[in-house]
Amino acid sequence: QVQLVESGGGLVQPGGSLRLSCAASGRGVGANYRGWYRQAPGNQRTLVATITGTGNTYYVDAVKGRFTISRDNAKNTVYLQMNTLKPEDTAVYYCTTMIAGVSYWGQGTQVTVSS
Numbered sequence: 001q002v003q004l005v006e007s008g009g010g011l012v013q014p015g016g017s018l019r020l021s022c023a024a025s026g027r028g029v030g031a032n033y034r035g036w037y038r039q040a041p042g043n044q045r046t047l048v049a050t051i052t053g054t055g056n057t058y059y060v061d062a063v064k065g066r067f068t069i070s071r072d073n074a075k076n077t078v079y080l081q082m083n084t085l086k087p088e089d090t091a092v093y094y095c096t097t098m099i100a101g102v103s104y105w106g107q108g109t110q111v112t113v114s115s
Contacts, residue, residue, distance in 0.1 A: 002026035002104045004095045009109030012085055020080040020109060022095030033098055034078040036069060038091035038111075045094065051078060063089075085113045 008020040022034065031053035039045040049069040050058045057069050068081040078095065092108040 002029055002097070002099060004097060004104055004106035006093065006095050006106040006109040009093060009111045011112045011114065013115050014086060014113055016085050016113070017081070017083045018085065018111060020082065020093055020095075020111075022078045022080075022106060024076040024078075024095075024097060028099040029076050029097065031071075031073045034069075034071065035096045036078075036080045037094045037096060038089075039094070039108075040091040043091075048093070049080065082111070085111075087113045089113050 003025045005023045006020060008018060010018060012018055033050065033052055035050040036048040037045045038048050047060055048063055049067055051069045051071055055071065059067060066082065066084045069078065071078045080093070082089065090111060090113050092110050094108045095106040097104050
């Protein structure tokens with residue numbers, strides 16, 4: 001059974017930073033694709049960033065230059081370093097992976113950016 005567990009969310013003031021973690025366990029969760037998505041209240045879940053097993057990264061324009069996705073394959077963990085946070089970054093952040101054509105999602109972690 002594949003499990004993804006996100007952590008690191010919380011309340012932060014505008015301009016602050018948070019680092020999210022996504023720990024994976026189960027068969028086939030090695031060095032494969034991982035992604036971070038987010039969903040704000042009343043909105044659809046949207047892509048934030050992705051990283052391949054070899055470390056190639058992709059960011060949506062809204063977070064380029066502020067967020068950094070990275071991974072530690074030895075720990076089966078992917079990180080999302082979020083700097084210069086804005087109120088519009090407020091959302092539940094989800095980690096995802098795909099194994100043998102099946103998508104798996106974590107339970108999400110809440111990020112709230114507010115003064």
